[in-house]
Amino acid sequence: MATRVVIVGAGQAGFAAAATLRQEKFEGVVTLLGAEKVTPYQRPPLSKAYLLGTLAAERLSLRNEDFYERHRIDLRPDEPALSIDLAGKTVETSRAQLPYDHLVLATGSSPVRLPACMAEGVDRIFYLRSKADADALRPRLVHGARLLVVGGGYVGLEVAAAARQAGVAVTLVEMAPRILNRVAAEPTATYFRELHRSQGVDIREGTGLAGLKSDGAAVMATLEDGSSPSFDAVVVGIGVRPETSLADSAGLDTQDGILVDALGRTSDLAVWAAGDCAAFEHAGEVIRIESVPRAIDQAEHVARNILGMHVPYRPRPWFWSDQYATKLQIAGLNRGYDRTTTTLGASEASMTVSSCAATGSLLSTA
Structure with a gap:
């Protein structure tokens, strides 16, 4: 054990x-290392209510500090892991060398950045992944x-919606x-x-x-449609990459993820x-799924399997997005279908798009 x-x-x-280990009555030492200076918090509101200023910073926190004390979780914010010694079963941090019996990598992902030559000398480019990123962007809106x-x-x-609600062009x-x-399927994009x-x-669209x-x-900005508009700020949201540097340095197998x-x-x-950093086999291919519900679900499975429950993880892809007063919900992966069906909802502003094929399906509602 x-x-x-x-x-x-x-x-x-x-x-x-960490929370699941304690819920399952694990009595050993649980150490949670964070690179940021704050306690664990929700990320989805960063591009929505928090960016708009309608959600207070304290409401981002997943739990208050008392939770970690009561559940004996050794939370160490602002103490990133620097390296892993697999043979010695230790993690070196910025402050200590920690022994482990089991190590969980939940390193997440980081935004894809513009090429250095494109961003050189421009100090108003923003990315949105952390609370600090949202705090830096908010005064510009x-x-x-x-x-x-x-x-x-x-x-x-989501950033575009928040910015328009703040009166930004x-x-x-x-x-x-x-x-x-x-x-998402084409009818969802059209909506x-x-x-x-x-x-x-x-x-x-079709413009880089x-x-x-x-x-x-x-x-x-110089755009590929030939125009050269001017802006007060630029937000870049062109995808993320899994954080695998620790795993790569330690010699773990990686393939667009750990x-x-x-x-x-x-x-x-x-x-x-x-979480976002983990790659696994699903339907005959190696994939990652960037989704908060899935990250939580997989992490809970990992905690239980550390305790010997041996429960295989089966992903249940589910995504959501809030834009203006509209909520987008998607179940399934946007692949493997060849037809879509659109069904209007109870109101003119709602609809369901079903995408189907012999090998896959996607259901999105707005």
Whole structure:
């Protein structure tokens, strides 16, 4: 039986693993390492209510500090892991060397950044992954400001919605043929394109960003449609990459994520992974699923399997997004279908899109 569990990453997956260990009556030592200075918090509101200022910072926290004391979780914010010694079963942090019987990697993901040559000399480029990112962006969302959003996925559209609600003029560019190209069926994308345009967002699909320059007062963008508009700030939401540097340095198997088996174990049987950083086999291919509910679910499975329950993890893909007063909910993965059916809801503003094929299905509601 494990007596010492170290969890690297104090996001929602890391927190779920620690909390589940205690819920399942694990009596050993649980150490939760976080790179940020704050206690574990929700990330979804960062691009929505928190960015708008309608959700207070304290309401982001998953639990107050008393929770960690009462459940004997050794929470160590602002103490990132630096390296892993698999043979010695230790984790080196910025302050200590911690022994473990089982190690959980819940390192999450980080935003894909613009090429250095494109961002050089421009100091008004923002990414949105952490509370600090949202805190830096929020002062820019003032009435009358001009914002360029690069990327038409969840984050880009949510930021665009929040900015418009704050009175900001928004231009959104998406290099793919349409917004939500990777995550939703075409009728769903059409619905949200019309929604954003009705709110005044200038959406340009099939248009990439060619370059940025700054004169100190504004950011001049060169777009692939030939235009050169100016903005007060730029938000980039062009995807994320799994954080695998610790696993790579330790010699664990990775493939667009830290490879895990059905139980959540990596190529080292004492090391586990969960959340955005974990890659696993599903329907004959290795995938990652970037979703808060899935990250929590997988982390809970990992915690129980550390305790010997041996329950295979079966993903239940579910995603959501809030934009203006509309909620988007998606069940399933956006792949493997060849037809869609749209059903209107009880009101004119709601609908369900079902995508079906012999090998897969996707259901989205708005």
